[in-house]
Amino acid sequence: MGMDPWSPFREVMADPLQWARSWKDRTGGKVIGHLLPDVPEEMIHAAGALPLALEGARVTASKAQASLPGYTCSHAMGLLEMGLAGQLDFLDGLIIPYVCDTTRNLYHTWSHTFPQSRHEFLRLPKRLYHPSAREYLRAELDRFGEALGRMTGRYPSLENITLSxxxxxxxxxxxxxxxxxxxxxxxxxxxxxxxxxxxxxxxxxxxxxxxxxxxxxxxxxxxxxxxxxxxxxxxxxxxxxxxxxxxxxxxxxxxxxxxxxxxxxxxxxxxxxxxxxxxxxxxxxxxxxxxxxxxxxxxxxxxxxxxxxxxxxxxxxxxxxxxxxxxxxxxxxxxxxxxxxxxxxxxxxxxxxxxxxxxxxxxxxxxxxxxxxxxx
Ligand code: SF4
CATH class of the missing domain: 3.40.50.11900 (Rossmann fold)
Incomplete structure (x- = not known):
């Protein structure tokens, strides 16, 4: 009987953090975590790293409740919980996007809690339909590229982004x-x-x-x-x-x-x-x-x-x-x-x-x- 074609996907999703950790051990590659949504994975890919999407929902929070207000959504609370439990120690960097006040607070809490870790706040524009949103976002992606270069040791060049x-x-x-x-x-x-x-x-x-x-x-x-x-x-x-x-x-x-x-x-x-x-x-x-x-x-x-x-x-x-x-x-x-x-x-x-x-x-x-x- 041939291999079940769905099994590689199931293996990843059975324990995505463990899967990424062993991928890193196996290949020596870098892994950059990013909280969903809207972090351009293509740029992380172009910087030669594995972009690992993270969602905090579904994580049971205990320690994180001491650092974030009780009315924080599970998505943000869960990410901090994973960090406090040491589950994200293998990451070469973490990107938190500016989606709402909660992710902004999360970023500051993260910086305070893990000052030694490499992390970056992606300042997405809030009003995407504003005439200057395009220009602003372009400049922010330039800045993001620099940050990725520092995290991975490889700046995502325009040629590599095109390939990605x-x-x-x-x-x-x-x-x-x-x-x-x-x-x-x-x-x-x-x-x-x-x-x-x-x-x-x-x-x-x-x-x-x-x-x-x-x-x-x-x-x-x-x-x-x-x-x-x-x-x-x-x-x-x-x-x-x-x-x-x-x-x-x-x-x-x-x-x-x-x-x-x-x-x-x-x-x-x-x-x-x-x-x-x-x-x-x-x-x-x-x-x-x-x-x-x-x-x-x-x-x-x-x-x-x-x-x-x-x-x-x-x-x-x-x-x-x-x-x-x-x-x-x-x-x-x-x-x-x-x-x-x-x-x-x-x-x-x-x-x-x-x-x-x-x-x-x-x-x-x-x-x-x-x-x-x-x-x-
Ligand atoms: S509060 Fe912010 S981070 Fe949490 S689910 Fe809503 S938009 Fe997402």
Whole structure:
């Protein structure tokens, strides 16, 4: 019997930190961790290091609670917890992006707690649609390149960034194909599997990941058509609690669109024209606005509604991280707009602190029954 083509991805995701640590031991390469979202992995790749996406959600916090306020989201709290537990000691550097006040506070706490470690704050612009955002981001990426050079000993040259962009382009187009196949053949391309691919792409070397993907069953004719599945759109940050991807598959929910930072956001957007840094700027600016970025409220709502309607979803699930102010601010306007369009919505709050997966399953099941009545 041949090897299961999904197993390399599962090996990475079984314990991503351990996997990266052994990759480093094996190859002598450098590993740069980056908190999601929106750190340009391509530049880390061009600096000759492995970009390792980190998400703190799903980590049970204990020590970190002494350093961060109790109302900090699990994503930020979990990262500090991993640091305090020594799990990130093998990193050659850590990048924390400016997404919201929480990540800014996290960066300062990190600097204070680990003054000897190499870490950098990526100052992403908050108003991506401001006329000067492009120029600002370009300058920030230049500065980021210098910082990466200090961390890795290899400055990411424009030539090397160009090569990295082409690797990432190929990888993202494969991943988008997998994403599309979930709609066509969800019995083979389950939601759990598609996310396994997207999440592991941000933790394993891209070239290797691409070669693993070549061995997957891409033939379009496999698997059953998605009869009886209920199309939903999901807005959130991280797939949390653990097991939620499998839950979506088991409950017959067909994810036709989502905005997760470890999901579609990581494979969306195309590089624009110009030199490679300009290309990166164009991609970042073209991504759907993530909570924490600012725009004119009417535009945030309308573009969200457009994405939901284009996806053909029968309902929207909000997977809001507990204590995420940014997601909380947007929610009432988005809910009102959905209500006006008669699109049902379910709001779930996720956190490693006090949210039960069993409860989430019950609520998802009830929502599926409500919106999928005519499909049963
Ligand atoms: S945007 Fe929300 S979930 Fe993300 S780091 Fe900030 S508070 Fe946490």
């Amino acid at each position: 962009l082409s690797v990432y382009q190929k990888s993202r187009s494969r991943l988008r194909k997998a994403y599309a196949l979930h709609r066509e053949r969800p019995s083979i391309w389950t939601w759990e599997r598609v996310n396994l691919l997207m999440a592991s792409a941000m933790k394993a070397p891209r070239e290797e990941h691409l070669s693993w993907m070549e061995k997957l069953p891409w033939e379009i004719d496999q698997g059953r058509k998605p009869n009886g599945r209920v199309p939903v759109y999901v807005r959130g940050k991280i797939w949390d609690p653990p097991g939620i991807l499998e839950m979506m598959d088991e409950l017959g929910l067909l994810v036709v669109g989502e905005e997760m930072v470890c999901g579609f956001r990581s494979i969306a957007g195309d590089y624009g024209q110009g030199d490679p840094l300009e290309a990166l700027v164009s991609r970042l600016i073209s991504l759907p606005l993530y909570p924490g970025y600012h725009d004119e409220p009417g535009r945030i709502v309308q573009s969200f509604l457009d994405r939901v309607q284009e996806s053909g979803a029968k309902g929207v699930i909000f997977l809001n991280p507990k204590f995420c102010e940014a997601a909380g601010f947007d929610l009432p306007d988005l809910q009102k707009a959905l209500e006006k369009e008669k699109i049902p919505a379910l709001v779930l709050e996720t956190s490693t602190r006090g949210v039960s997966p069993a409860q989430i399953r019950v609520r998802l099941e009830a929502f599926r029954e409500m919106i999928g009545e005519d499909l049963l």
